[in-house]
Amino acid sequence: MFAPRFALLVVLLGLPAVGDAQGVVVSPGFVDIEIPLMGTEFGVGVDTSSILVWEGSPNSKSKITVQSLATYAAFDLTVEAVAVERANSVGAVPLTHWMSPRDLIVNIKKAVGRNAEIQQATLRYEARVGSAGPAAAGLFDNHIVLFTITQQ
Numbered sequence: 001m002f003a004p005r006f007a008l009l010v011v012l013l014g015l016p017a018v019g020d021a022q023g024v025v026v027s028p029g030f031v032d033i034e035i036p037l038m039g040t041e042f043g044v045g046v047d048t049s050s051i052l053v054w055e056g057s058p059n060s061k062s063k064i065t066v067q068s069l070a071t072y073a074a075f076d077l078t079v080e081a082v083a084v085e086r087a088n089s090v091g092a093v094p095l096t097h098w099m100s101p102r103d104l105i106v107n108i109k110k111a112v113g114r115n116a117e118i119q120q121a122t123l124r125y126e127a128r129v130g131s132a133g134p135a136a137a138g139l140f141d142n143h144i145v146l147f148t149i150t151q152q
Helices: none
Strands: 005-012 024-027 030-034 045-056 062-068 075-082 102-108 117-129 140-151
Touching: 024 140, 030 045, 030 117, 045 062, 045 102, 062 075, 075 102, 075 140
Parallel strands: 005 140
Antiparallel strands: 005 030, 024 045, 045 117, 062 102, 062 140, 075 117
16 A cells, blocks of 8 residues: 655745845755555644744734645645744644635744844644545645745
8 A cells, every 4th residue: 555645845935024134944945744554544644844934023023924836735734833932823724725825923023122033933734635535636745835924
């Protein structure tokens, strides 16, 4: 029997507000999630190897959004920011094909003082075989994921 896989290419897009030096970076930029076969059922594939790093602005409160540019999403994929510093995670966000940006982290505090402040969170991805089953999904799914930091 085969184990379906996710090939997840993370593309970063940091859009600074005028006059602010903000950016967002994910490391590593590629995640490969294997969905385990547990007896006759598929389990949940989990990856927590990515760190999301951003610069908090000294001039405004910010948020980070996420969106998937997958043309087709046969598997169910979510991302959640965990161990968030100086901000709030909104919880698990479903990554569907051609979705609009959705909030991932909100209430990023203003940096203290006059300089931008580096902050981070761990990204937790979960992948499941979709309701159509692995035969409909094939052996893999590809997602391009965009993270954007903007003023809140």
